[in-house]
Amino acid sequence: xxxxxxxxxxxxxxxxxxxxxxxxxxxxxxxxxxxxxxxxxxxxxxxxxxxxxxxxxxxxxxxxxxxxxxxxxxxxxxxxxxxxxxxxxxx
Numbered sequence: 001x002x003x004x005x006x007x008x009x010x011x012x013x014x015x016x017x018x019x020x021x022x023x024x025x026x027x028x029x030x031x032x033x034x035x036x037x038x039x040x041x042x043x044x045x046x047x048x049x050x051x052x053x054x055x056x057x058x059x060x061x062x063x064x065x066x067x068x069x070x071x072x073x074x075x076x077x078x079x080x081x082x083x084x085x086x087x088x089x090x091x
Contacts, residue, residue, distance in 0.1 A: 018058075019075075021071070023068075024036065037064060044061065044062040045060075045062070
């Protein structure tokens with residue numbers, strides 16, 4: 001729909017993306033975190049998973065635990081101003 005402007009083009013600076021992540025509770029032993037990360041990365045790299053995700057219009061990518069933490073923090077940093085500006089709250 002090329003005739004419909006993007007939110008940014010209308011002056012609403014709202015660019016978001018979605019992500020999926022697997023989290024473990026605080027205190028999970030590092031060897032378990034490393035094993036989970038290694039196996040999840042292998043699944044994400046597999047042709048079947050990549051095809052499933054890409055056919056849905058997304059990009060299959062994996063990260064490190066630290067990388068996911070950074071993504072989660074950036075998401076929070078990006079969304080907090082909009083939540084405050086528009087008075088959004090959880091019901």
